[in-house]
Every structure is written in structure tokens, then in C-alpha cells.
Amino acid sequence: MACRVADSMFLFMGPHQKPISVHKIAAHYSPGTSYWKWDGLVAKGIKRQQYLNSRRKIELVQAVAVPFSPAPADTAEYRKELSESYGFKQIGESLPKNVTLKDIIDTLPKKVFEIDDVKAWKSVLISVTSYALGLFMISKAPSYLLPLAWAFTGTAITGFFVIGHDCAHKSFSRNKLVEDIVGTLAFMPLIYPYEAWRFKHDRHHAKTNMLFEDTAWHPVWEEEIESSPALRKAIIYGYGPFRPWMSIAHWLMWHFDLNKFRPNEVKRVKISLACVFAFMLIGWPLIIYKTGIMGWIKFWLMPWLGYHFWMSTFTMVHHTAPHIPFKSSEEWNAAQAQLNGTVHCTYPRWIEILCHDINVHIPHHISSRIPSYNLRTAHKSLQENWGKYLNEATWNWRLMKTIMTICHVYNKEQNYVAFDQLAPEDSYPIKFLKKVMPDFA
Template sequence: MACRLADSMFLSLGPHQNPIRSQRIGTHYSSGICYLKWDSLPQKGIKRQRFLTRRNWTTVAKAVAIPVAPSSPDNAEYRKQLSESYGFKQIGEPLPDNVTLKHVIDTLPKKVFEIDDVKAWKSVLISATSYAFGLYMISKAPWYLLPLAWAWTGTAVTGFFVIGHDCAHKSFSRNKLVEDIVGTLAFLPLIYPYEPWRFKHDRHHAKTNMLIEDTAWQPIAKEEFDSSPLFRQAIMYGYGPFRPWMSIAHWLLVHFDLKTFRPSEVKRVKISLACVFAFMGIGWPLIVFKTGILGWVKFWLMPFLGYHFWMSTFTMVHHTAPHIPFKSADEWNAAQAQLNGTVHCDYPQWIETLCHDINVHIPHHISPRIPSYNLRAAHKSLQENWGKYLNEATWNWRLMKTILTVCHVYDKEQNYVAFDQLAPGESHPIKFLKKVMPDYA
């Protein structure tokens, strides 16, 4: 039984519960061990006891009948238990406040920033040939093998996105015109407007995990959640079972509205939108003319959905976990957000190869100017110099279950509150996921 104190709140650690932090004393319960959290006292356990009155210590001794250890991010055993509960290999120690992003960048080898034209165009060749092979498989596969062909092709076309991603960060070529042309062409099969995405994505890097300002996915605000029953139901499905495809909504809502861009950006945005609409106006009719409506579904729509599965999954894994906070602008720290608030996740090798190591993501957030083919070397350097601060995982069901069933509504004290905690009678999508999703790491 978890211990209870008069001024504390109960916590059951696991993929279905989020840490609840009290203002003064909090109890944490995991694997039969009860921890005390002393937020307002010094970090070292021995020193803390000097601040306790005899009366307070007596209260604690009566409430806790088993050994007590500090349940803070500074405690290695506690972080290890959180890692196992959430599906991580490692949850990093908190980064000291005096560490800046420049400190981290200065430890990286200079060679990881170098652009190699051969390696850059090799990535284009890998994506083009793997995508062509995927289309060939779709054309030849019997119906029962089509899902495998779609999975391969959707993953291969994700590689095109990564190439455009490098172009947007000016890490593909020394020739900026070449980068803009390659980036625009790479995004066309995805119906993604290159310039609008680039402008929004630059803000994501500048404001990573900053409330309101980060242009990638954010926790739902409590005010939004309470705004209307219809929106509440929609968002429960969107951040629950449909979250692996929520990037489709993000794509539609964020990248096509000219009013959301600065006046200096509008001209380039219009050029990108014209390219996308031209591809739709010419490419789609040609596909239908050659293969019919079902052919359009087979050769374009299904790989497109496969791409968005990876786009959504990669994005939410990169910056979403119960222990990773979103901060307001006045509390935000760049080094903590980029090094401590970004997740490295290993996927099967064929996915890593087709997607050009985009999930070696921490060095990319330390400096977006690192080309994708140098990310592994940069990550090795970060492990050597900053390894204890890194969040690392191997993709697994428990990790996904944690994100889909816990990381929902923003709370300053807890980071996230799950939908089923706020509206237990309405959160059927979340309860469904808890029942059907595997829980192994």
C-alpha cells in the first residue's frame, strides 16, 4: 500500500499514470517502494533531515513503514524505474542551469558540420531507388502482400521528406539554390509545400518545447479541453487512437494558410503552394488516367498514409514523454529543451536506412546544421561528453502506449494529465487503447 501524508498526493508510476508532484511533500509509489519528494528542501537526503522538526520526522516515521529514498530526477534508481515504466532505455539527469547550448555545441567535432556532396546525393539515390522499388512491388504484389508493399513505400517516401528537411536546414548543399530546388521536389510526392514547412519548422527549433510558441505538437490546454464536449471528444480520438496520423491535420491546418506567415515570407510560400497544386493538378489525373481511382489509392494514398504514420510517430517520440516538460517563455532554457527535452530512439535498421537516421535526433536539435549522414558521429560525441543527460529509447509498445494514454493535457506541476483522469466517463478512446495495446518494452 502506498503511504499517505496529510500534505501529499498519491502517485502510481506506470504507462497509465503521470507523476503528481505536491507543493511540499509528495509520495511516489513504484514496484512496491514508497518514495518521498521534498521539493522545497535541499537535494541531498542527509542535509534534508536537518530542516525537519522532531514533530515532522515523527509524522513521516509513522506514515512510512519501509525504507525511504528520494524520488527526484537526481536519484539514479528513481530514473531507472521511470525508464522501465515509460519504455525508455535511459532518462537523463537534469541538465545544470549554467550549461548553455554553446557549451554543448563546442564539444562536437568540427567534421560533423561538414557537407559532403557525395553522401548527400547518395541519400537521394537511396530514396529514389527504394521508392521506385516500392511502386514496383505495389504493381506486382497480390492483394494479401499489398500492406507490406505499402509499408515499404511509405517508409521510402519518408526518406524524401528527410532530404527536404536537410535542404531546409541548409545542410544538404553549399549551393542554396540547389537546396531550394531539391527540397521543393523532394516534398512534392508528399503534397507538402516546402517553404511554408521550412518557416514553421525553423520556429520549432528556436522554441522547442516552449508553450504556445513551438510549432510542433503541444499538450492540450485545459481551457481547450473544457471548451466544448464536441471538441473534447474529437481531441480524445486525435491524441489517442488516431495520433499516429495526426500529422495530416497538422499539415492541412498549418501550411496552407497565408495569414499565418510573415509578410516577408508570403512570396516564397506562394511559390511552394503553386508547385504543390501543380503536382496535384497534373500528377493525380495522370495516375487516375493510367491506373484508375483504385490505382490512385494503391500507388499514392496508401504510401501517403504510411508516410504520415512515420511523420506522426517520429514527431511525438522526439519530444513527448511524461517527464519531459513544456515551459513558458520566461522559464524556458534552450540547452535543457534541446539536450534534455529531445529523445533519441532506435528503430529497426531498414527504417533507419530508408529514413536517413532522422531519429538520431538529439544532435539535430543541438545544431540543425549537422547533415543527416553525420548525426550518428555527432550522437556518439554527445554520449561521450553529455551521456548522463540524454533521453534514449528503442522503439517499443510500452513507449507508444505511454505517449498515447498519458501525454495529453498540460499541467505545470505534472507536465501532463491524461484524458481519463480529467473526464473518466467520456474517455472511451483512451480506455480502449489501455485494453488493446501491448505493454512490453
């Protein structure tokens, strides 16, 4: 699956904003990943789609995704072209259907599943220390340096989330009561009800990139943007310029409504909600009492927004790209979704340390029982055994621009259709992002 390039000409102009001198393309689709093949135009089933640029005398042809097996001889060459356009280091081959998740797990060394209490508590020490340092920086920083202090502190408390994340997956401690206590405490400053998040997140792992069942990011439905002008504009802004903070909307929608949980989950969710509300009723007034409303904004709200920037950014990079499909339950394949449908993205080292390697994400989706401190070892094993199937990137602006300006509305054949193709009159935010976001990869 590839994102529609028909009207925006993104693939032709490319992230480099230079015309590509190739004349014709056709879209090729395979079960886990789809590719655009640089060859003759598929004749049947495609309407007249040529646009002539007389000034440059370059023939541009609109592309429509058509089911077709990619030719082995040129698949690697095209994946390289595609990865450069999207801002990836590598776009993996489609995993064969006969490969199971167990086949992949069996290739991992046993040591990556081992819980090490010393390493687990070392991660807690790193997060507590870095968060305390961040608060100290905020208290001492002049106003013009506050954004840097907020960015550091927001990244530091993202480490709290990762610790709670390990606890929720039962990969932090051998003592499950300790895990529940640590997870609850780690999530409290983030105003995340631990058990509510855990139940929803478990479903994300069980149904990764399943069209209706995945509880993380979803593409937008065309019916949604057609329902009303007001909703359409809100969605376009939300999935466009405000996308790095859209986890706030997800947080509100998924974690505080008891009706979204099964009867046997409600009791534990209520306990987590009580803990979160206790923090809000006690912690927030204490902060305001000591520092005032502006202190609450400086010391809690701004770092919290920094955390949500990473929460949103990490999550969308992990599973969103023009070539990564969302599939119905009937078509879904667990091994393809977890290996082909997850992205390994490398960030600056200080972010990786403070966030406990959460972005070494492919092994985490192969098995959530792998503790965060073993993810790099597991990823190295996956590279050795399954390397040609992996999607890998180093964080860059072109990658973000691809996601934020292309990956919008669900389309079965093309995976995504951009807002400015379906609703050009309301898509000023997307057009603005295309103009102002850098293309550095």
C-alpha cells in the same frame, strides 16, 4: 515533471501490469526533468490520498508533483525505475542551468558540420530507388501482401521528407539554389509546401518545447477539452488512437494559411504552394488516367498515409514523454530544451536507412546544421561528453503506450494529465488503448 498517476495508477501497476510493492512516493521536480522519488509522502500541501486495497493489502498513495530537489543519492536508481516504466533505455539527468547550447556545440567535432555532396546525393539515390522498388512491389503484390508493400513504400517516401528537411536546414548542399530546388521537389509528392514548412520548422528549432511558441506538437489545453463535448471527443480520439496520423491535421492547419506567415515570408510560401498544387493538378489526374481511382489509392494515398504514420510517430517520440516539460518563455532554457527535451530513439535498421537517420535526433536539435549522414558521429560525441543527460530509447510498444495514454493535457506541475483523469466519461478510446496495446519494451 512526471505525468499524473493519481487515478490511473499507471506507475504503480506499471507497464508490466503488476503491483509495485513500494508503499509511498512523492513527486520531485527539477528544472529540466522531474522525478518521482520512492520515499515518505510529503506531508504539507497534499490532501488525504490513500486508497486501501483490502484484498491484496497493498497501500497505494496518489502522487502530486511538488517542487523539490531530488536527492543525489537515489536519483540514478529512480531514473532507472522510471525509464523502465516508460519504455526508455535511459532518462537523463537534468542539465545544469549554467550550461549553454554553445557549450554543447563546442564539444562536437568540426567534421560533423561538413557537407559532403557525394553522401548527400547518395541519400537521394537511396530514396528514389527504394521508392521505385516500393511502387513495383505495390504493382505486383497480391492483395494480402499490399499492406507490407504500402508500409515499405510509405517508409521510402519518408526519406524524401528527410532530404527536404536537410535542404530546409541548409545542410544538404553548398549551393543554396540547389537546396531549394531539391527540397521543393522532394516535398511535392508529399503535398508539403517546402517554404511554408521550412518557416514553421525553423521556429520549432528555435523554440523547442516552448509552451506557446513551438510549432510542432503541443499538449492539449484543459480549456479545449472543456469547451464543448464534440471538441472534447474529437481531441481525445485525435491524441489517442488516431495520434499516429495526427500530422495530417497539423499539415492542414499550419501550411496552407497565408495569414500564419510573416509578410516577408508570404512570397516564397506562395511559390511553394503553387508547386504543390501543380503536382496535385497534373500528377493526380495522370495517376488516375493510367490506373483509375483505385490506382490512385493504391499507389499514392496508402503510401502517403504510411509516410504520415512515421511523420507523426517520429515527431511525438522526439519530444513527448511524461518527464519532458513544456515551459513558458520566461522559464525556458535552450540547452535544457534541446538536450534534455529531445529523445534519441533507435528503430529497426531498415527504417533508419530509408529515413536517413532522422531519429538520431538529439544532435540535430543541438545544431540543425549537421547533415543527416553525420548525425551518428555527432551522437557518439554527445554520448561521450554529455551522456548522463541524454534521453534514449529503442522503439517499443511500452513507449508508444506511455505517450498515447498519458501525455495529453498540459499541467505545469505534472507536465501532463491523462484524458481519463479529467474526462473519464468520454475517455473510452484511452481506456481501450490501455487494454489492447502491448507492454513489450
